[in-house]
Structure formats: structure tokens, C-alpha cells
Amino acid sequence: MLEIKNLHASINGNEILRGVNLRVNSGEVHAIMGPNGSGKSTLAQVLAGREAYEVSKGNVTYEGNNLLDMAPEDRAREGIFLAFxxxxxxxxxxxxYFLKAALNAIRKHRGLEELDAVEFLSLVKQRMxxxxMDQSLLNRPVNEGFSGGEKKRNEIFQMAVLEPKLAILxxxxxxxxxxxxxIVADGVNKLRTKENATIVVTHYQRLLNYIIPDFVHVLVDGRIVRSGGKELALELEDKGYDWVREHADVNV
Amino acid sequence: MTQLTNNRQNDWCLSNFELFEKSLNGDSALHIHAIRKAAMERFAKLGFPTTRDEEWRFTSVAPIASSTFNAVLDYAPDGITEKNLKNLIVDGMNGSRLVFINGHFSRDLSDCGSFPHGVKVENLSGALKNDIGLVNQYLTRYARYDDNAFTALNTGFLHDGAFIYVPEGIVIEDPIYLVFVSTESDASFVSHPRNLIVVSRNAQVCIVEHYISVEKNSYFTNTVTEIVAGDHSVVEHTKLQSESLKAFHIGSMYVHQGPASNFTSNSISFGGVLARNNITALLDAEGCECTLNGLTLSTGQQHIDNHTTIDHAKPHCNSHELYKAILDGKSKGVFNGKIYVRKDAQKTDAKQTNKTLLLSDNATMNTKPQLEIFADDVKCTHGATVGYLDAEALFYLRSRGIDSEAARDMLTYAFASDVTDRVKIEGVREYLSGVLHARLEQGRSEG
Structure with missing residues (x-):
């Protein structure tokens, strides 16, 4: 589904990603862990198409297409979703209003009928x-005045409505x-299928107790320095990121 | 030297006045004519303001002063029918409607409605004959012309416009719609609509003033509205300035608030090549609420200026002011918000916000909050921002599949609807929604 090869990306002249390699297949859950400033969020934003980041080297193939050539909206329409x-x-x-516009843009792209207000509302209620989620959030402006928790829940709710192929959390x-x-982790698990894939970016192992990854990758200084199964996350929690720095593998 | 130039620029106004006086015939004996003459004398002394005048620093009226606009002395329907009005005005307004063509009342196109005894919804020219006693109690008492040349000029040519009088305790449900149409004309012309709105104790009314044109020609509208909001009255005034893109528009509104009165102004400007709205609200008794909402949409070479003054003269009054502007093309915007809190006006709560969205690198905004506070126990806040569309928000929308243009439109529309949603009349909100969508589409086609 997704293949990242030797990806280098910088912002304002600072190179953040220095050669990331990653392969994600349908049905898989990948966790990307790493210390603060290691480039985890940069990787997520670059995959979603944030223009502030400049990709200087490498390539990303998504479902056979060059992802880096696609506008952010086209990536979303092709099934990529970033939970911010x-x-x-x-x-x-x-x-x-926002979510209906988004869903219908995606449906139109996929050659599906756009949903009318009634159909949309019944879908939304089911996904809420x-x-x-509290239904009153629907009529409020997007994320405005939401608590931190409500905002995160709203992200996964959007994901539930838009049904992406590749979700990046x-x-x-x-x-x-x-x-x-x-609740959020349960939501993510319910949305898992054999056809879609999830990349979970996290600093702590905690979330991975609920969303069980197939693979764990450790990102340090813009490179994946170690990959393994779910037990790697526990080892990391135990030994800390310094341990990975000292025992860095070659890139996977 | 300056004096000479000014005099020459006043010439067209003074010769218009001679013609106007002649056209009045016997009416020139009325009391009001002495006021007209005094105002005209004042205008001749003041001359048109220049950018050296602090109040006009960012807005040059030289294009008005150096042109010649002809006075329209008589009513002529000029081919205006219900049919060609229909596409230009707000749909679904249920109340009464007064239509003025080039400053003169059109009886044919107006519907003065039916109201409880004592309510007056009529044209001022008629009221100066029929209700002269009532009119004289208020007319020209609030719109001071000693320091404003355009108000002096309007007062000099005071002739027609709307006169609305709501007696004590009367609540008028449907909005009263005032439509000022400018028509096609071979020569440039000027009109000076003059409105007087008096709302008595415990009365309520909602008024919409709408300035439109049927052709995209050059003309000059110089309008003045006086509003008296009595004890515990509730008044909502909405001004829609949708003049031709070649027109000049100077509009001044003077509001006098009595005890515990509640006044709201929504001023939406999207017409004119050069437009200036002045609003002066005097909170002259305790317990007043004053809300001023404003929105400017400009593009191309438009220049739209909003000057507001809220004068807190007495204690325990609140004012809320929100002015927004969306500037595209090479357009220019000006906002100047004065808030005076007089020595007596303790416990004043005044809040002013001015936000500008620039859709183009070539658009410019000059914004100036101006708070002058002489009381010590007050709460006054103000804030002004000028910026582009939020890149983070654009990316967020696009990351959900919404294309870049739709995302820009969505954010721009939301920025504007923060003001337009505050208008209580549904028909006006829908009209403005249509205007916004049309402007967004136009913006896209111009790239």
C-alpha cells in the first residue's frame, strides 16, 4: 500500500527526516515511536501533504502512485487520513457542514453518489x-472551544465518517x-479491516496497549533506527530511547 | 492658494444650490430653508476635506471634489419598474417599503403599509408639509454639520428621504425597507437622501436602508440619517451599501440614545469605487446598549472607509463593536473606531474588535482604534488584526479532501458570516449570503 524510500524532508532549511524507509501493507498496524524532535510528526505531515515541508530526496509510493506529486486533497480522496x-x-x-463537504468530495472522486442531508445525518449519528460523542458537537464550529480530549475524539470521528484506507494517527x-x-482506541480498532492500514505515531507505549501494532519502528534523528514486533514498544518503555540510540540497527 | 482651490471645487455644489432653491418655489419660505442656507454657508466655508484633515487622512475625496455632479431637481421614474427592482433588492421583505429614485420619493414603487394610529412611515418631503410640527422637533438636531462638510452639504440640499416615527409603546414587527435607487444618466448626478427615524419610549422597529443602482455608472450619493432612540426603545438598523462600482457614496448616520435604549447597527458595504460610512452614536442616558456590526467586501480599485464614534456620555452603558473587512484585488480599506468615555460615564463597558482578511497581496488596510477615556471605573477593550487566510486551517480542510478553492471559500465565507449572521432579518441574511457567494465566484474567475 505505502512504500517510503530514503525520504529526506526539511523545514526552513533544517533537515528533519534524513532517510526514512518504511513499507506498510493492507491490514497492518504500524507504530512509529521516538523521542521528542525525532521527526515523527514531520513524517505524518509530509505523508498528508503539508506544503511547508520540503522533500529533498527519496520517494513515496502509495497504491502504485507517486504520493509526493499529489495535492493534499487528492491524497485524502485516495484514502489517506491524518489525525492531527x-x-x-x-x-x-x-x-x-465541513464533514459533509469533505465526505462528498471524497465520494465524488470515487464515483459514488453524493449524500444528501438526511443520508449524511444518519451516517454521522451512527458513527458518533x-x-x-455528544451530538451537540456537530453544530459547533470545527474544534472551536473543544477540550483537548474532544478535539482528539473529533479527529477519530472524522476518520470513522471518511473511512480512509491509510490512517495516520x-x-x-x-x-x-x-x-x-x-474509547478512541476502541473506535480505531472497530474501524480496522483487512483492506486498510494504520500508522500510529506516539511518544508513549500506553496507546499501544489498546491499539495492538503488528510492527513497531523507532525513529531517532530523522531515521528509523530499529524495527520489531509489538514487544519492542515494551522494551523501549523499559529501557528508554537512549538505549535505542546506543543499539541502533542499520535502517530496515 | 488652498482656499482658492477649495472654492473652485465647491463651485458645482453652489451652482446646484441656486438651481435647487429656484426649484423649491414657495417652499423656500419654510423654517427649514433657513437651516439649508446656513448649512450651505457652512459648507462653503469648510470646503471638501483633504487628506491633511486627520479625519480624512486615508481617504481622498478629491475625485468627488474635482468632478461636477448635477443636482436631480425633480422626480422622474427613469424607467424603473417593479420588475427591474426585483433582481436588485432583498427578497421576501414583508413589511412596508419606501423607494427613492435619485433621491426623490417614488409613490408608485412604494408601499407605506398600514400601521397603528400615530405611526408615520412616509417620505420626508411630504412630512415637511403634513407633519411639520413633529418633524421640526427632531430634524437637523442630531446631524451636526459644523465640522462635517458632507453633512453640511446634505443639509443644504435637504429635501426628501424617509421619515419614520414610532409612537410610545408601539412594536413594529416587520422591517421597514428603504430603497435608494440610482439610475442611468447621461451626466453624472448627485443625490442627498435625508432620513429621520424617531422611535419613542418602549417602541421597537427594524429598518433596512439599501443603496442600489440599475446601471454601472458614475454618480454621487451623499446621505444622512438621523436616529432618535427613546427611553427603553429597541432599534435595529441595517445598511446595505451596494452602489455601482463606479459610484461615490458618503453616508453619515447620527444616533441619539435615550435611557436604557437598545440600538444595533449592521453596516454592510460592498459597492462604490469610493465609499465612506460615518456612524456617530451618542449614549446620552444611563443603561444604553449600543451594538455596531460592520462588514466590508471590496475588490478591484474599491476604497471603503468606515468611521465610527461611540460617545459614552453617561454611566452604566455597554457598547459592542465588531467590524470586519475582506479585501481583494487592489482595494483599500479604512477603519477608524473612536470610543469616548466621558468623565461621568462610570461603569462603561466598551468592546471594539476590527478584523481584516486580505485575499490579495495588493490590498491594503488602515485601521485605527481610538479610545479616549476620561472616567476611571470602566472596562474598555479593543483589538485589531489584519492577515491572510490561515495556512493551518487551509491545510486542515484540504487534508480532508476539500479542494484548495473550496477551502479558501469556506474560510472566507465563515469570516464574513460572523457579521452577517448577526443581522436578525432572515431575508437580509439570505441576500448577503448570495452576495458573498457571488463575490467568491468573481474572485475565483479573476484569479
């Missing part, structure tokens, strides 16, 4: 249940209390 670490507040645009666990974490 810091979801953006958009005053004046209601959650429903998965996330145990950027620090979705940060700012969540333990109950909210469980």
Missing part, C-alpha cells in the same frame, strides 16, 4: 456512537485521559 496532533480550530464553519493519545483513550 493539534487539530485546527475553524471558527464559523460548523462540524457538520462508536466514539461516544499523530499523537492521538496525548491530552486524553484514560477513559477517553480507551
Amino acid at each position: 496532533q493539534y487539530p485546527v480550530e475553524i471558527p464559523g464553519v460548523s462540524n457538520t 456512537k462508536i466514539l461516544d 499523530d499523537e492521538t493519545d496525548s491530552g486524553l485521559d484514560i477513559d477517553a483513550l480507551r
Whole structure:
């Protein structure tokens, strides 16, 4: 599904990613862990198409296409979804209006009929249940005045409505209390299928107790220095990132 | 030297005045004519302001001063029918409607409605004959012309416009719609609409003033509205300035608030090559609420200036002011928001916000909050921002599959609807939504 080869990316002249290699197949869950500033969020943003980052080297293939040539909206329409670490507040645009525009843009791209207001609302209500979300959030402006937890839940709710093929969750666990974490993780698990894949970017192992990864990768200084199974996350939690730095593998 | 130039630039106004006086015939004996003459004398002394005048620093009226606009002395329907009005005005307004063509009342196109006894919804020219006693109690008492040349000029040519009088305790449900149409004309012309709105104790009314044109020609509208909001009255005033893109528009509104009155102004400007809106609200008794909302949409070579003054003269009054502007093309915007808090006006709560969205690198905004506070126990806040569309928000929308243009439109529309949603009349909100969508589309086609 996704193949990243020797990806280098910089922002304002600072190179953040220095040769990332990663392969993600349908049905898999990959966790990317790493210390602060290692480039985890940069990788997530580059995959979603954030133009502020400049890709200087390497390539990314998604479903056989050159991902880096695609506009952010085209990536979304082709099934990529980024759950933001810091979801953006958009005053004046209601959650429903925004999500309906997004869903219909994606459906249109895929040659599906656009949903009318009634169909959309029934879909939305069904998906809100998965996330145990308060319906009043629907009519509020996107993320405006939401608590940290509500914002993160809203991200996964959007994911539930848009049904991406490749979901990238950027620090979705940060700012969540333990109950909210469980609900969000349950939501992600319910949305898993054999056809889609998930990349979970996280600093702590905590989230991985709920979303069980098939693979764990450790990103340090812009490179994946170690990869392994889910037990790697526990080892990391135990020994810390310095241990990985000292025992860095060659790139996977 | 300056004096000479000014005099020459006033010439067209003074010769218009001679013609206007002649056209009045016997009416020139009325009391009001003495006021007209005094105002005209004042105008001759003041001359048109220049950019050396602090109040006009960012707005040059030289294009008005150096042109010649002819006075329209008589009513002529000029081919305006219900049919060609329909596409230009707000749909679904249920109340009464007064239509003025080039400054003169059109009885044919107006519907003065039916109201409880004592309510006056009529044209000023008629009221100067029929309700002269009532009119004289208020007319020209609030719109001071000693330091404003355009108000002096309007007062000099005071002739027609709307006169609305709501007696004590009367609540008028449907909005009163005032439409000022400018028509096609071979020569450039000027009109001086003059409105007087008096709302008595415990009365309520909602008024929409709409300036439109049927052709995209050059003309000059110089309008003045006086509003008296009595004890515990509730008044909502909406001004829609949709003049031709070659037109000049100077509009001044003077509001006098009585005890515990509640006044709201929504001023939406998107027409004119050069437009200036002045609003002066005097909170002259305790317990007043004053809300001023404003929105400017400009593009191309448009220059739209909003000057507001909220004068807190007495204690325990609140004012809320929100002015926004969306500037595209090479357009220019000006906002100047004065708030005076007089020595007596303790416990004043005044909040002013001015936000500008630039859609083009070539658009410019000059914004100036101006708070002058002489009382010590008050709460006054102000904030002004000028910026482009938020890159983070654009990326967020695009990352969900919404294309770049739709995302820009969505954010721009949301920015504007923060103001337009505050208008209570649904028909006006829908009209403005249509205007916004049309402007967004136009912006796209111009790239």
C-alpha cells in the first residue's frame, strides 16, 4: 500500500527526516515511536501533504502512485487520513457542514453518489456512537472551544465518517485521559479491516496497549533506527530511547 | 492658494444650490430653508476635506471634489419598474417599503403599509408639509454639520428621504425597507437622501436602508440619517451599501440614545469605487446598549472607509463593536473606531474588535482604534488584526479532501458570516449570503 524510500524532508532549511524507509501493507498496524524532535510528526505531515515541508530526496509510493506529486486533497480522496496532533480550530464553519463537504468530495472522486442531508445525518449519528460523542458537537464550529480530549475524539470521528484506507494517527493519545483513550482506541480498532492500514505515531507505549501494532519502528534523528514486533514498544518503555540510540540497527 | 482651490471645487455644489432653491418655489419660505442656507454657508466655508484633515487622512475625496455632479431637481421614474427592482433588492421583505429614485420619493414603487394610529412611515418631503410640527422637533438636531462638510452639504440640499416615527409603546414587527435607487444618466448626478427615524419610549422597529443602482455608472450619493432612540426603545438598523462600482457614496448616520435604549447597527458595504460610512452614536442616558456590526467586501480599485464614534456620555452603558473587512484585488480599506468615555460615564463597558482578511497581496488596510477615556471605573477593550487566510486551517480542510478553492471559500465565507449572521432579518441574511457567494465566484474567475 505505502512504500517510503530514503525520504529526506526539511523545514526552513533544517533537515528533519534524513532517510526514512518504511513499507506498510493492507491490514497492518504500524507504530512509529521516538523521542521528542525525532521527526515523527514531520513524517505524518509530509505523508498528508503539508506544503511547508520540503522533500529533498527519496520517494513515496502509495497504491502504485507517486504520493509526493499529489495535492493534499487528492491524497485524502485516495484514502489517506491524518489525525492531527493539534487539530485546527475553524471558527464559523460548523462540524457538520465541513464533514459533509469533505465526505462528498471524497465520494465524488470515487464515483459514488453524493449524500444528501438526511443520508449524511444518519451516517454521522451512527458513527458518533462508536466514539461516544455528544451530538451537540456537530453544530459547533470545527474544534472551536473543544477540550483537548474532544478535539482528539473529533479527529477519530472524522476518520470513522471518511473511512480512509491509510490512517495516520499523530499523537492521538496525548491530552486524553484514560477513559477517553480507551474509547478512541476502541473506535480505531472497530474501524480496522483487512483492506486498510494504520500508522500510529506516539511518544508513549500506553496507546499501544489498546491499539495492538503488528510492527513497531523507532525513529531517532530523522531515521528509523530499529524495527520489531509489538514487544519492542515494551522494551523501549523499559529501557528508554537512549538505549535505542546506543543499539541502533542499520535502517530496515 | 488652498482656499482658492477649495472654492473652485465647491463651485458645482453652489451652482446646484441656486438651481435647487429656484426649484423649491414657495417652499423656500419654510423654517427649514433657513437651516439649508446656513448649512450651505457652512459648507462653503469648510470646503471638501483633504487628506491633511486627520479625519480624512486615508481617504481622498478629491475625485468627488474635482468632478461636477448635477443636482436631480425633480422626480422622474427613469424607467424603473417593479420588475427591474426585483433582481436588485432583498427578497421576501414583508413589511412596508419606501423607494427613492435619485433621491426623490417614488409613490408608485412604494408601499407605506398600514400601521397603528400615530405611526408615520412616509417620505420626508411630504412630512415637511403634513407633519411639520413633529418633524421640526427632531430634524437637523442630531446631524451636526459644523465640522462635517458632507453633512453640511446634505443639509443644504435637504429635501426628501424617509421619515419614520414610532409612537410610545408601539412594536413594529416587520422591517421597514428603504430603497435608494440610482439610475442611468447621461451626466453624472448627485443625490442627498435625508432620513429621520424617531422611535419613542418602549417602541421597537427594524429598518433596512439599501443603496442600489440599475446601471454601472458614475454618480454621487451623499446621505444622512438621523436616529432618535427613546427611553427603553429597541432599534435595529441595517445598511446595505451596494452602489455601482463606479459610484461615490458618503453616508453619515447620527444616533441619539435615550435611557436604557437598545440600538444595533449592521453596516454592510460592498459597492462604490469610493465609499465612506460615518456612524456617530451618542449614549446620552444611563443603561444604553449600543451594538455596531460592520462588514466590508471590496475588490478591484474599491476604497471603503468606515468611521465610527461611540460617545459614552453617561454611566452604566455597554457598547459592542465588531467590524470586519475582506479585501481583494487592489482595494483599500479604512477603519477608524473612536470610543469616548466621558468623565461621568462610570461603569462603561466598551468592546471594539476590527478584523481584516486580505485575499490579495495588493490590498491594503488602515485601521485605527481610538479610545479616549476620561472616567476611571470602566472596562474598555479593543483589538485589531489584519492577515491572510490561515495556512493551518487551509491545510486542515484540504487534508480532508476539500479542494484548495473550496477551502479558501469556506474560510472566507465563515469570516464574513460572523457579521452577517448577526443581522436578525432572515431575508437580509439570505441576500448577503448570495452576495458573498457571488463575490467568491468573481474572485475565483479573476484569479
